[in-house]
Amino acid sequence: MKMINHTLGAAAIAAAGVLASGTASAQNVKIGVIETLSGPQAASGLMYRTAARYAVDRINALGGWNGQPVQLVEYDNQGGPTGAADKLKTAISDGVHLIVQGASSAVGGQLTEDVRKHNLRNPGKEIVYLNVGAEALELTGEKCHFHHFRFSGNAQVRTKALVQAMKSAGALGSRVYAINQNYSWGQDMEKATVDNAAPGGYEVVEKTLHDVNRIQDFAPYVAKIGAAKADTVITGNWSNDLLLLMKATRAAGLKTRFGTIFLDQPGNIANAGDLAVGHFIAHTFNAEAGGAEGEKFVNDYRTRTGSAPVATDPQTVFGLLMVGDALGRVKPEGGKFNVNAFARALETTKISTPNGEISMRADDHQALLPLVVSTVSKEARYKVDNTDMGFKPVKLFSAQEAATPAQASCKMQRPS
Incomplete structure (x- = not known):
């Protein structure tokens, strides 16, 4: 300290x-x-x-x-x-x-x-x-x-923005696979993906929760994604759980698009390389936007x-x-x-x-807060991880557009 x-x-x-x-x-x-x-x-x-x-x-x-x-x-x-x-x-x-x-x-x-x-x-x-x-x-x-x-x-506001922007860009498809880490955040993301199916116009073809940062080989999960014929994978995964999942997808020859929350963590784009191009992220700031x-x-x-x-x-x-x-x-x-x-x-x-x-x-x-949905592109103004890629804004949502209602379970008690 x-x-x-x-x-x-x-x-x-x-x-x-x-x-x-x-x-x-x-x-x-x-x-x-x-x-x-x-x-x-x-x-x-x-x-x-x-x-x-x-x-x-x-x-x-x-x-x-x-x-x-x-x-x-x-x-x-x-x-x-x-x-x-x-x-x-x-x-x-x-x-x-x-x-x-x-x-x-x-x-x-x-x-x-x-x-x-x-x-x-x-x-x-x-x-x-x-x-x-x-x-x-x-x-x-x-x-x-x-x-x-x-x-x-939170999962609801991020997924809402992600789905709306990807749908408007014609990049969402009609079959979505939800894969997430098995703890509170991943469970929230899975529920948010299901909740946004109707407005997004897609079917959640399968849902998977897995151990956090313990999976070294995502090939079995990718096989499930392929068998489900998913157009898009929506995931709240972060760190190696996101990178290894994307790499296993490429190794299997699947062209499934990813909708993510944490693709902008330092090192992800450098490690993924061209594999990341065309994937999406809902994040809280984009300098180009x-x-x-x-x-x-x-x-x-x-x-x-x-x-x-x-x-x-x-x-x-x-x-x-x-x-x-x-x-x-x-x-x-x-x-x-x-x-x-x-x-x-x-x-x-x-x-x-x-x-x-x-x-x-x-x-x-x-x-x-406003949210930006971006796609990984070589045309982005600001490059990341010392690569020729960055995050190109697709849609900027105002705070009001991005917001979801307060949860009824919150019973705020204020000091007298």
């Missing part, structure tokens, strides 16, 4: 210094990132950390909170719910007010329940969980609560972090910029930061991004 106060250059330091004068007695807001920051599974966690550092830099460049810089504290959860639970206890002991996490719905489920229980037992010492990537539906459904906010998508503002964001992010914002980076940045907006509308109470007042401000937050407006829905604390 280490404490970090990032700023964006001399101007930011000067601004923070001016604003801090006369407010030294005010409390600092502390944001804690609880992610996998070491070991073989650290790649995703490190991306969330980089994006959080960039966003906190921007918040501090605008004065932080009440003239004091926001402090970013980092905790290594070592890859699982148990480690995350332990690090949450440490963060609470360190006086952290806001927790950021995204790289696993299993970890997210642990953290949201631990945060809920802590807040019930410690009125006046509440903390907020800022969910920037754990997309299991239950987190804004039966497990929703006042101190949890999600800034990424954002025009001049998209290019400006990419250039600034690359300058300050050394890499372009891809995969989960943009949603993390935009989510924390919403946090910064809410912080600007919360005043100290006796020199201290009121977490419940912050949460109420965050419920009403709206910001503009290169792809459109993002707002927070108070009913279930699910961010309403």
Whole structure:
């Protein structure tokens, strides 16, 4: 664990210094990132950390909170719910007010329940969980609560956009195979694929759930896809489970098109090569769809972090910029930061991004965000993974177009 106060250059330091004068007695807001920051599974966690550092830099460049810089504290959860639970206890002991996490719905489920229980037992010492990537539906459904906010998508909104765009492009077909990892996220994706069959005009010819990141040979699954005569495979698979599935499809000579959620994870396009051309993805940001503002964001992010914002980076940045907006509308109470007042401000937050407006829905604390459906193409403006391919926008959905209703199972209870 280490404490970090990032700023964006001399101007930011000067601004923070001016604003801090006369407010030294005010409390600092502390944001804690609880992610996998070491070991073989650290790649995703490190991306969330980089994006959080960039966003906190921007918040501090605008004065932080009440003239004091926001402090970013980092905790290594070592890859699982148990480690995350332990690090949450440490963060609470360190006086952290806001927790950021995204790289696993299993970890997210642990953290949201631990945060809920802590807040019930410690009125006046509440903390907020800022969910920037754990997309299991239950987190804004039966497990929703006042101190949890999600800034990424979920299976229903992503699949809805994916199906609509692929159908409009004439790339969906009438026979769809659903294959997913067997845990909450994969189960949500399977259900979303079934739910969108009627509006998409397709039949789900078969559904498969498999172990997570344990399958080395997807040939038997590909044989099933071929036997089902599927036009399209819709999958929420990520990492090797997506790459190996696509490779096995090519090896079998199938020309089945893929509709994906995580094809933009770093390394996927480089590893897949030309196999990926023509496949689709529903993602939370596409710089080409954002025009001049998209290019400006990419250039600034690359300058300050050394890499372009891809995969989960943009949603993390935009989510924390919403946090910064809410912080600007919360005043100290006796020199201290009121977490419940912050949460109420965050419920009403709206910001503009290169792809459109993002707002927070108070009913279930699910961010309403624009989604872009793209196809892998050599004609894309922005290339990825040092290849000649990138993600060419097919359709940009506004937040309102992409949204699905709040789940009836969310019974939001607000502090009196």
